[in-house]
Amino acid sequence: MDHFSALKQAIAAIAPLSAEEWNAFSEALTTRRFPKGEYLCREGQVEHYIYFLGKGATRHYFQREGREFTVDFHFEGEFVTAYYSFLTRKPSPVSATAIEDTEAILIPHQQLHEFYDRHHMGERIGRRIAEYQYIRRLEREMALLSLTAEERYAALVMRNPALVQQISVKHLSSYLGIQPESLSRIRKQFGKP
Structure with a gap:
């Protein structure tokens, strides 16, 4: 399955889109390769994309006093972003880097919000992605504690x-x-x- 088909399937699981809605959603999408070690987003930069991983894996981490703290890994078929920065438009407190050669579909912030404004299902997609991010974060916190x-x-x-x-x-x-x-x-x- 190609990366766009995998993304379409992942989006359909969140909120089924009509052909017209899918075309409007997908028109601004691009693909990009990230060699192992390349950053998707650096700590201190503003995040401009949500990435759908078609291949590869990423690591989210932050640095304090010369030490790195890994907070999450993402794998093929998952959505990845420095979500705090993506939402707030403030510099990211974490870095996201490819831990192996990675191919991703980039969903730009501006186009995503324009899609939200134009299509009812767009708002549902945005809400579900936010819910997914919240659930992942809560599960991680609970796992660390229990x-x-x-x-x-x-x-x-x-x-x-x-x-x-x-x-x-x-x-x-x-x-x-x-x-x-x-x-x-x-x-x-x-x-x-």
């Missing part, structure tokens, strides 16, 4: 087993809130040396 590191690792593996095995120990242990040595022990339990 699940063990092993349970958080298992949940991430369920989202994308192959890619999780390729994420660096440094980034993965930061995301799980544990030391790299503890991650090595957990990975052994899951069968990765």
Whole structure:
């Protein structure tokens, strides 16, 4: 399935669009490749896009006192953005970077809001994307407070087993809130040396 078909299917799951609405929505979309290590958005920049990942994976993180703190990973078929910045038009408190070669469809902020204004279903799409972002954030917070590191690792593996095995120990242990040595022990339990 090509990336636009995958996006159309993901949008249809949120709010079914007529052919006319899909054409209006998709007319301003572009695709872009992000080589591993390239930023989708840097901390301190204003986010101008929502990205739909057709291929690859990204990592959201922020830096404090010389340390990086990983807050999320996104995989193929998911929507990605520095959402706080996208909504507020203020500089992003996080960076989003490709952790492997990534291909994404870019949904521009201005065109998305114009679509909201012109089409009733547009508002529903915007609301559902906001709900999705809220739910992901709440699930992450609850997992950090209530699940063990092993349970958080298992949940991430369920989202994308192959890619999780390729994420660096440094980034993965930061995301799980544990030391790299503890991650090595957990990975052994899951069968990765």
